[in-house]
Amino acid sequence: MTDGKYEEIKKLLKDKREEIWDVEPDEVGKLRRSTGTQHEYFPNYIYAEEETRLLTNIYYCLDRVVMGSQVDLGTIKELTSYALDFFGGKIKRWYKMKELPKLMEETSSAIKLARTKEEYVDLLRELWLYTSRLNYWIDARIPWYKLSRTYELTLKDEERGNFKGTT
Amino acid sequence: MIQKKMLIEVGQEKVVALLLEDKAPETCKMIWQAMPLEGPLMHAKICRNECFFITRLFPFERENMILPKPGDIGIFAWRQSIAVWYDETEPLGPNNIWAKIVHNLGGFQQEARKLWTGKQGTRIRLSRLEG
Numbered sequence: 001m002t003d004g005k006y007e008e009i010k011k012l013l014k015d016k017r018e019e020i021w022d023v024e025p026d027e028v029g030k031l032r033r034s035t036g037t038q039h040e041y042f043p044n045y046i047y048a049e050e051e052t053r054l055l056t057n058i059y060y061c062l063d064r065v066v067m068g069s070q071v072d073l074g075t076i077k078e079l080t081s082y083a084l085d086f087f088g089g090k091i092k093r094w095y096k097m098k099e100l101p102k103l104m105e106e107t108s109s110a111i112k113l114a115r116t117k118e119e120y121v122d123l124l125r126e127l128w129l130y131t132s133r134l135n136y137w138i139d140a141r142i143p144w145y146k147l148s149r150t151y152e153l154t155l156k157d158e159e160r161g162n163f164k165g166t167t
Numbered sequence: 168m169i170q171k172k173m174l175i176e177v178g179q180e181k182v183v184a185l186l187l188e189d190k191a192p193e194t195c196k197m198i199w200q201a202m203p204l205e206g207p208l209m210h211a212k213i214c215r216n217e218c219f220f221i222t223r224l225f226p227f228e229r230e231n232m233i234l235p236k237p238g239d240i241g242i243f244a245w246r247q248s249i250a251v252w253y254d255e256t257e258p259l260g261p262n263n264i265w266a267k268i269v270h271n272l273g274g275f276q277q278e279a280r281k282l283w284t285g286k287q288g289t290r291i292r293l294s295r296l297e298g
Binding site: 129 | 207
């Protein structure tokens with residue numbers, strides 16, 4: 001039988017994910033209004049987009065290693081908790097995000113209670129899905145085309161290579 | 168064996184794709200069972216003519232790992248996302264290709280291009296096309 005706390009956090013992650021699946025979370029609006037260096041909005045926002053996307057790739061690597069190798073469960077749980085605490089703390093301090101770091105903190109505690117690789121993966125995947133969806137919402141607000149045109153203006157002719165337009 | 172088809176509704180367009188069950192049976196089975204699937208479509212940022220949407224699926228079968236061509240539909244394990252390569256492209260590597268657009272690729276292309284120059288998030292819906 002799984003631990004009550006483990007099940008509680010797994011359900012929390014699932015519920016939180018469903019809350020943001022079709023509706024942009026408040027966290028994204030707050031992130032858009034938060035500033036970083038020189039009171040600028042953009043660096044803060046683009047770094048947060050990159051960091052949340054990176055997390056989804058890290059979760060993928062952890063998942064693959066656990067399911068595809070003989071790695072010791074205790075070791076992978078330690079590594080995962082460390083990574084969640086590290087990135088969660090960074091996201092909280094740097095981007096002033098609250099919900100994601102809170103869920104990462106909860107997952108960090110609960111993942112230590114996983115007794116099998118399957119339990120570990122089940123919990124990780126819930127956080128992974130939440131993070132993927134959150135990253136989607138952050139990404140969707142970035143005006144990539146306009147940014148690309150602006151960046152292009154900073155390139156010298158010889159740096160432009162084979163660019164022939166967008167389509 | 169009759170090849171399964173799916174209807175893709177994207178923006179104002181309706182597109183038909185064939186499932187490649189002979190090449191990616193487990194992936195096709197998982198997605199067929201999960202249909203209908205829908206969500207906001209995003210344009211890729213690195214691969215030239217690709218768009219994708221996030222699902223709740225965890226695809227871990229590595230089947231039919233080939234370089235995508237225009238009209239191919241794949242699935243990414245690390246983002247739980249279904250991707251469509253809608254025009255000539257420079258693939259970043261092989262992908263798990265499980266379906267191919269066989270009708271109205273042009274309509275899909277129109278909607279996909281608008282994602283890049285306009286607003287992202289056009290709704291896409293994949294459903295079983297039976298009968």
